[in-house]
Amino acid sequence: QKEVEQDPGPLSVPEGAIVSLNCTYSNSAFQYFMWYRQYSRKGPELLMYTYSSGNKEDGRFTAQVDKSSKYISLFIRDSQPSDSATYLCASIETSGSRLTFGEGTQLTVNP
Amino acid sequence: DSGVTQTPKHLITATGQRVTLRCSPRSGDLSVYWYQQSLDQGLQFLIQYYNGEERAKGNILERFSAQQFPDLHSELNLSSLELGDSALYFCASSVSWTGQNYGYTFGSGTRLTVV
Numbered sequence: 001q002k003e004v005e006q007d008p009g010p011l012s013v014p015e016g017a018i019v020s021l022n023c024t025y026s027n028s029a030f031q032y033f034m035w036y037r038q039y040s041r042k043g044p045e046l047l048m049y050t051y052s053s054g055n056k057e058d059g060r061f062t063a064q065v066d067k068s069s070k071y072i073s074l075f076i077r078d079s080q081p082s083d084s085a086t087y088l089c090a091s092i093e094t095s096g097s098r099l100t101f102g103e104g105t106q107l108t109v110n111p
Numbered sequence: 112d113s114g115v116t117q118t119p120k121h122l123i124t125a126t127g128q129r130v131t132l133r134c135s136p137r138s139g140d141l142s143v144y145w146y147q148q149s150l151d152q153g154l155q156f157l158i159q160y161y162n163g164e165e166r167a168k169g170n171i172l173e174r175f176s177a178q179q180f181p182d183l184h185s186e187l188n189l190s191s192l193e194l195g196d197s198a199l200y201f202c203a204s205s206v207s208w209t210g211q212n213y214g215y216t217f218g219s220g221t222r223l224t225v226v
Binding site: 034036041042043044045046049088090096097098099100101102103104 | 113115142144148153154156159161166167169199201203213214215216217218219220222
């Protein structure tokens with residue numbers, strides 16, 4: 001079983017839609033959670049970072065972590081064609097340094 | 112530009128050969144991480160160095176090795192290359208040894224094609 005599971009999609013939505021991207025994880029030691037965005041096989045770039053459970057908002061993006069259900073979510077409001085990319089969730093253990101990634105969800109926002 | 116520099120951007124080589132990938136971390140970052148991304152495997156952690164010392168190891172093949180030099184740049188050596196080694200290889204860096212507080216910053220990758 002993979003430590004971080006993510007539906008690879010692809011996911012296609014119209015411009016302006018609210019997008020929900022989700023991951024589940026199995027490692028109870030994961031304490032730090034991140035979302036990365038990767039454009040066409042370029043280097044991943046950090047979008048959101050959260051520690052433990054809770055919500056974090058940054059502009060049109062909201063990250064949620066529910067440690068009780070081991071569930072990680074990213075919401076994108078008013079999605080734009082420029083949001084079309086692969087979104088990767090990732091986690092680090094409390095005492096670790098290795099960032100473990102999900103497979104990534106490919107998102108296309110259609111004009 | 113993320114500040115993490117990887118060279119070369121593209122590499123085409125034959126099976127059985129050896130190649131070296133190079134990474135310069137972002138200024139001030141002491142940790143360097145190497146990841147392999149293939150179409151069917153996602154981003155797989157290979158190895159981490161912190162201030163010149165190996166810190167964590169993932170599923171890195173014995174044919175692969177890495178090191179971090181005193182100026183903090185790192186090299187990933189891949190030998191006896193096989194077709195299945197064709198992938199994107201990413202380097203990332205972080206200021207601390209854990210990367211927990213700020214995540215990693217990734218370079219733009221080296222695309223390796225083994226023919």
